[in-house]
Amino acid sequence: MSLVFAGVCSHAPGITGRSERADAALREPFYAAFRAMSEALHAAKPDALLVIAAEHFANFFMDSMPAYAVGMADNYDGPIEDPAWLRIPRRLARGNPGLSRRLIAEIQKSVDVTYAEEWRLDHGIMVPLYFLDPQNTLTLIPANINCQGPPLTPLNRVWAFGEAIRRAADKVPERIALVGTGGISHWPATPDSGMINEPWDREFLRRWAGQEREAMLSYSDEEIYRDAGQGGFEIRTFIATAAAARGTGKVHFYAPIPIFAVGCTIATLEIL
Amino acid sequence: MSLYQLSKLLFQLNRDEGLQARFKLDPEAGVAGFQLTEEERRAVLEPDIGLLYVLGVNGQILMHFAAFSGIDWADYLQRMRDGVKRHGPVRAGVYAMLSGPDDRVAGV
Numbered sequence: 107m108s109l110v111f112a113g114v115c116s117h118a119p120g121i122t123g124r125s126e127r128a129d130a131a132l133r134e135p136f137y138a139a140f141r142a143m144s145e146a147l148h149a150a151k152p153d154a155l156l157v158i159a160a161e162h163f164a165n166f167f168m169d170s171m172p173a174y175a176v177g178m179a180d181n182y183d184g185p186i187e188d189p190a191w192l193r194i195p196r197r198l199a200r201g202n203p204g205l206s207r208r209l210i211a212e213i214q215k216s217v218d219v220t221y222a223e224e225w226r227l228d229h230g231i232m233v234p235l236y237f238l239d240p241q242n243t244l245t246l247i248p249a250n251i252n253c254q255g256p257p258l259t260p261l262n263r264v265w266a267f268g269e270a271i272r273r274a275a276d277k278v279p280e281r282i283a284l285v286g287t288g289g290i291s292h293w294p295a296t297p298d299s300g301m302i303n304e305p306w307d308r309e310f311l312r313r314w315a316g317q318e319r320e321a322m323l324s325y326s327d328e329e330i331y332r333d334a335g336q337g338g339f340e341i342r343t344f345i346a347t348a349a350a351a352r353g354t355g356k357v358h359f360y361a362p363i364p365i366f367a368v369g370c371t372i373a374t375l376e377i378l
Numbered sequence: 379m380s381l382y383q384l385s386k387l388l389f390q391l392n393r394d395e396g397l398q399a400r401f402k403l404d405p406e407a408g409v410a411g412f413q414l415t416e417e418e419r420r421a422v423l424e425p426d427i428g429l430l431y432v433l434g435v436n437g438q439i440l441m442h443f444a445a446f447s448g449i450d451w452a453d454y455l456q457r458m459r460d461g462v463k464r465h466g467p468v469r470a471g472v473y474a475m476l477s478g479p480d481d482r483v484a485g486v
Binding site: 124127162163164167168169186187188191226254255256293294295296297298299300301331336364365367 | 382385386389392393431436437438439440441442445446451455458459462472473474475476477481483484485486
């Protein structure tokens, strides 16, 4: 039928795995914004939730790294990490391979994507699902953009991927919700974990919320690495979501939470 | 240097419970079949998290190997700092250290 919801959120594993170490004055409003996003998502009554993620070597590795991948499985299990480490219990999320296949066929008319009939969820999708689908009721279609192993797909191609997802969502009879998930600036899993370039984040979010396409796509990977860290490569997930939604964005929550290693973000986009 | 092989071993170890069980039982057998230098092999078996970090293992792989090895978050960060002190700057990859060796960016 159409795209019925579009938003973005953070997914850092510390959000659940190191929750008690965060300042409650920041943590609780962030969790509340996540829950509000969940309510808005469910209120849109989606038949499927397509998550554009930036996975971290759970399924895809440098032996054969797809720039873009979309899941086409009956179900998806996760987290692939130790559930005690992530503090998210294992679950089996329901898939819909027939719907995946129709979406992928349409996306492929303009962007070459890898399809995957096997896919295990890492924190990049499990942390969003923990908040957005606590009862595990939604049908999931995972998608991935390589943001980890350079060379990375250029931002103008990311935009095209988002446009292709929108075209595909409009073409199928099902109601599709879209969530992009990634960090803005961050240096995760290193001694620099907790470093956050807040001015850079706010400027990126300004461009993103304003649908400033050229400005959003003008960052080079060298600039991103220097100013926003290797985690900043994940802006690809936000950009693809903006391309799919077409409307302007509203940032419901943004605050650097160092122990979560990222500027925690919850935002939605108008669908035009 | 065979960073790719080293990373592949840890990638597979992170996702394969069978390999995890074999590795716990007999670490040397667990690393057999991967083309590692002696330094890399030693870094995995010890495990020397700091050296693995300096060798350029992507943090998204390394943090799970550290957790698998029973190393908590604060200790993981400290071992990487100590690794840079002992072995010098990160030699490859995109996970170089920007903060000082005694910084505690997030308080840990």
